[in-house]
Amino acid sequence: TKRGKEGKFSVTYNGYVGIQMPTDLPDKLNAVDHMTLLNEAYTNVGRSPLYSQSYIDSYNENHKTDPDRYPETDWQDEVLNGNGIQTSHTLSFTGGNDRLRFFGEFGYLDQNGLLKPVKFKRYSVRLNTDIRISDKISGSFDLFAYNRERKSVSEFPGSNPGAISYSSATGLIFGMMNKLPATQAVKYSNGLWGEGQNGVNPVAIMEDGGFYKETETPVIGNFSLQYKPFDFLTAKVSYAPNYSQPQVKSFVNTVKTYDADGTLRFTVPSVNYMNENVNKNRLDQFFGTMT
Secondary structure (H helix, E strand, C coil): CCCCCCCCEEEEEEEEECCCCCCCCCCCHHHHHHHHHHHHHHHHHCCCCCCCCCHCCCCHHHHHHHHCCCCCCCCCHCCCCCEEEEEEEEEEEECCCCCCCEEEEEEEEEECCCCCCCCEEEEEEEEEEEEEEECCCEEEEEEEEEEEEEEEEECCCCCCCCCCCCCCHHHHHHHHHHHHHCCCCCCCCCEECCEEEEECHHHHHHHHEEEEEEEEEEEEEEEEEEEECCEEEEEEEEEEEEEEEEEEEECCCEEEEECCCEEEEEEEECCCEEEEEEEEEEEEEEEEEEC
């Protein structure tokens, strides 16, 4: 833990701006290659091709005039729509004399994810103070508090029949992004969402599927008093309170997906639902030492 230094008052600033970028993404097939290789897979196991050759040959031309029925979707480009920019700023100050020394710090962190709904913000403040009351008695007063907010994709029911089960909401989004073929539409020209896989469309989930939000403002202290009657003996008592009240609020909104002709295909989930959870945590610690 940083402590104040005796001497002239000084102020220090540190900051950075960075950007997150996806790495090691699998190469996805375009629509024509997907259909061609799928036909080959069917043929290899003794089944009839799924798509006619004439359908494949005219696909790109038909896409120009009717992209709803002949999609050419880059799911990675559609899903990874966050800017990934993160910034951090820290302003610290220190100073003091032979009786009082202090160190203070204000911090701010803002992080945007590769998915547009994913965001993280944190504000923090720290104050560490050392006091010499007399030649034999001294003390310290340390306080640290921060406020953090994390937003993410709604906890959409990815284990819905026909969809793969994932351990997290973002895991569902990334999994479907790499699974859905280019022949599946994200959104039609009339504004309706494409089917995805059995109603699980990752872009629709991010935009219309609800939200997930965590907030917390912990306050942590450490207060101590030290008495040194002799050079060989030091007694110290400390009190360290820790208080937090984390809150989680999530809302899952019904998403309807359609065929290209406007026919409703799926409604996932069948009803909207919201969850809110608030906890109050407090820990008080007392210490006493003699050395």
